[in-house]
Amino acid sequence: MPSSSHIAAPNRRQEPAPLKVLVLEDQETDFELEMRVLRQAGLACVAQRVDSRPTFVEALRDFEPDIVIVDYQVPGFDGMEAARIAKAHRADLPVLLATGVLAAAAVSAFQAGITDYVLKDRLARLPAAVSRAISEAERLRQRQYIEADRDMLIRIMETTNAGVIGISVAGKIVAWNASGAGLYGCARSDALGRAVSDVLAASYTDALDAALHGVTGDGAAVTIEQELSCNGDDMTVSLSVSPIRDAAETSIGASIFVRDVTAQKSIQRQLR
Numbered sequence: 576m577p578s579s580s581h582i583a584a585p586n587r588r589q590e591p592a593p594l595k596v597l598v599l600e601d602q603e604t605d606f607e608l609e610m611r612v613l614r615q616a617g618l619a620c621v622a623q624r625v626d627s628r629p630t631f632v633e634a635l636r637d638f639e640p641d642i643v644i645v646d647y648q649v650p651g652f653d654g655m656e657a658a659r660i661a662k663a664h665r666a667d668l669p670v671l672l673a674t675g676v677l678a679a680a681a682v683s684a685f686q687a688g689i690t691d692y693v694l695k696d697r698l699a700r701l702p703a704a705v706s707r708a709i710s711e712a713e714r715l716r717q718r719q720y721i722e723a724d725r726d727m728l729i730r731i732m733e734t735t736n737a738g739v740i741g742i743s744v745a746g747k748i749v750a751w752n753a754s755g756a757g758l759y760g761c762a763r764s765d766a767l768g769r770a771v772s773d774v775l776a777a778s779y780t781d782a783l784d785a786a787l788h789g790v791t792g793d794g795a796a797v798t799i800e801q802e803l804s805c806n807g808d809d810m811t812v813s814l815s816v817s818p819i820r821d822a823a824e825t826s827i828g829a830s831i832f833v834r835d836v837t838a839q840k841s842i843q844r845q846l847r
Contacts, residue, residue, distance in 0.1 A: 594620040594709070597640035599657050600673070601626040601649040609644065609673065609701060616702035628652045628660075635664045642708060645689075647674035654689075662688040667715045669708035673701075738833035741819070742771050744791050744826065758805050758812070758833055778803055783814060783831075790818040790829045800836070810837040 596613070600606045606624045613620055623638050625631045626649050634640070643661050645654035658670045672692040690708045693701045732739050732750070738758045741750025751766040759766075761774055771787070772779045778801065786797045796817040803812045813836045819828040 591619070594618060594642065594705070595638060595640045596620050596622040596705075597631075597634050597638055597643045598622055598624045599626070599631055599643070599645040599649060599652070599654060600624055601646065605646070605673075605695065609698060612698045612701050613705065618702055618705065626650075626652075628656070631657055632660060635661060640668070642705060642712075643668060643670045644673050644705075645670060647672060647676075658688050667712050667719065669712045671701075671704055671708060673698075736834075738831070740771065740831040740833070741828060742787065742791075742831065743828045746770050746772065746787070748774060749828065750830075755833065758803065758835075760805070783816070786814070786816040787829050787831075790816055791826050794818065810835050811840045812836065 598606050610622050623634055625634050645657045647654045654672055661668050661670050669690040670688060672689045673695055674692060675695050691704045693704050732752045736754055738755030739750060739752040740748060740755050743749050748766050748769055748771050751763045756762055759775060766774050780801055782799050786799055790796060798813060798815045800811060800813050803810050813834045815832040817830050818826050819830055821827050
């Protein structure tokens with residue numbers, strides 16, 4: 576029986592999805608001209624034209640555009656109100672104004688959240704305006720993602736049962752969460768900016784000092800255990816000491832995660 580062979584499909588680069596453009600325009604000819612200008616500039620796009628408030632709101636929800644182009648004035652509706660509705664629907668959605676005369680619309684346009692404008696008798700700049708607006712919207716989204724990520728990390732740090740301590744290369748405390756405050760009996764306001772050796776006092780052991788000097792000197796993370804008295808109770812804690820590095824991989828400090836491992840240690844002793 577002849578052997579079969581598998582022929583791999585050619586590796587084709589996936590084309591980006593076409594740009595979804597929602598256009599508020601009551602004149603079909605103006606709409607077609609705008610789309611022709613975009614496509615002639617090499618922008619792959621799919622478009623939907625609407626000419627009333629209800630159809631505009633519906634298209635925002637169902638069409639999910641990447642960008643909105645609004646005429647300054649359509650019967651019973653206008654571009655300024657449309658821009659406000661679009662921004663309320665999605666704050667990072669770019670909105671361009673296409674108008675015959677800018678003077679009357681300029682101030683209210685930008686107050687309504689218009690990203691940019693294009694005069695209808697100068698549509699040659701429409702592709703550049705669209706590309707720029709899309710890029711700015713992407714930068715805004717990335718900034719929002721970063722801010723949301725930072726906020727989430729702060730919330731995680733504040734709600735974790737582990738004590739979290741951030742220390743600069745100079746040995747000063749730059750982060751101190753609620754669990755750390757509970758473990759060491761020192762409020763955040765009293766800990767920040769002080770030397771970690773002063774705040775931890777007797778809990779700042781030679782082993783911890785060596786671990787901190789090791790990781791801030793570009794060493795690897797290390798875990799140590801020590802006894803700690805907290806609110807009159809003796810406990811065993813595990814301290815995970817790790818370097819904090821910047822984008823260039825330069826050490827800018829260290830973090831300490833402090834976990835109560837008293838119960839685990841008790842179980843281990845019982846099993847011996």
